[in-house]
Amino acid sequence: MTKTIGFIGLGNMGQAILKGMLTNGFTTANQVIVSRRNPEALVQIEEKFGVETTTDNRVVAKQADLLILAVKPNIYVSIMQEIRDYVKDDVIIVHIAAGISIATIETAFARPIKVARAMPNTPAMVGQAMTGLCFNDALNADDKKMVADLFASLGKVEIIDETLIDAVIGVSGSSPAILYMVIEAVADGAVKAGMPRQQAYQFAAQAMLGSAKMVLETGEHPGQLKDAVCSPGGTTIEMVTKAEEKGLRASILASVDAAITKSIQLTQK
Ligand SMILES: NC(=O)c1ccc[n+]([C@@H]2O[C@H](COP(=O)([O-])OP(=O)(O)OC[C@H]3O[C@@H](n4cnc5c(N)ncnc54)[C@H](OP(=O)(O)O)[C@@H]3O)[C@@H](O)[C@H]2O)c1
Structure with missing residues (x-):
């Protein structure tokens, strides 16, 4: 160049x-x-x-x-x-x-x-x-x-x-902020169970990186990958149940939607 x-x-x-x-x-x-x-x-x-x-x-x-x-x-x-x-x-x-x-x-x-x-x-x-x-x-x-x-x-x-472009702002431009919040919250859960904080960030961040690679490299639907982690009667389905009870998906969807709406409003000014 x-x-x-x-x-x-x-x-x-x-x-x-x-x-x-x-x-x-x-x-x-x-x-x-x-x-x-x-x-x-x-x-x-x-x-x-x-x-x-x-x-x-x-x-x-x-x-x-x-x-x-x-x-x-x-x-x-x-x-x-x-x-x-x-x-x-x-x-x-x-x-x-x-x-x-x-x-x-x-x-x-x-x-x-x-x-x-x-x-x-x-x-x-x-x-x-x-x-x-x-x-x-x-x-x-x-x-x-x-x-x-x-x-x-x-x-x-x-x-x-x-x-x-507004959808891109929501899905990847702004979304790292909430993905960091997810890493932080997942790590907090481990800290609550006694894991040192830095180690907890390492585990949580690597879990997110690995999960993202699974989506990108297997081409499988995220729901299928989630189902594959949930053994009947196991720990993960307990986690998924609690996340649904607390509105995890709805809250993330609404957050992405808020960024997109803000982007549209800014463009119309
Ligand atoms: N952060 C993100 O994740 C992200 C993602 C996608 C797109 N963007 C876009 O990237 C753009 C920059 O965002 P940012 O997060 O990098 O902002 P930032 O960290 O605040 O950087 C803005 C830069 O503009 C300079 N600046 C301000 N007034 C200036 C002037 N009159 N003449 C020349 N330089 C001037 C500032 O330096 P001085 O104060 O020294 O002038 C600073 O270097 C934004 O339009 C944002 O929408 C950001």
Whole structure:
């Protein structure tokens, strides 16, 4: 890859993406330029990743062939107003914010522009992201492949229709938060029974990782896998009964639905 990759904003998600793309050889540090406002944070970023940094977003906009906007959604529009006269003609804007449509980006640039909309998640930090990706019509096949390769360097990527982006936010963008809560609660159960806390996290997290791999690698229905663990009259069916009594599935479904609803509301603002 000989293209210059620009980041405007480099917080949690931006760093996860940068780390993934450098670790997996999508690009090299000397082809990346980053801007954010905090100069001390930029020094740390230079030391950690070896990339060029600046506090001037327009410098990044001028140099980038692929420009990743990794700021919070509420400042997207002002950032686009700041940079729109400086970006290269054929730049690809990669946008990762919840609640901002491709159409909003096109309107903000006020001219035809290549836009890729991605919804990754923070497991990108360990090469296990799940990313939903869509494009506007301005990207050609090579452009699309380049952006898909970028996100493939962070984990798994699926090309989706933009109408599914809110569902992606619920199912993988935001869901790690509640999956961590599940790990925490499962570990609490073991701590209650006397297991040291760190050991309990190890057991609970590995159980979740193994269960996820079972779903992905066997292709079996999650319900079938659950049934296979439940011996008649055994401990697991007791656990499942209590989880149903306490509304585990309904509460998780409602939580995912809440994230999706919020994403739709943000987009309509
Ligand atoms: N976190 C997730 O799991 C996740 C998942 C999918 C998508 N996203 C999306 O990723 C985006 C970033 O989220 P995040 O969690 O990484 O946020 P974050 O950690 O708060 O990072 C935001 C970054 O923006 C920078 N910034 C703020 N104002 C700026 C400005 N005027 N010019 C340049 N840089 C500026 C901040 O640095 P300074 O303060 O130094 O300027 C910081 O580096 C959001 O749009 C979010 O919707 C997040």
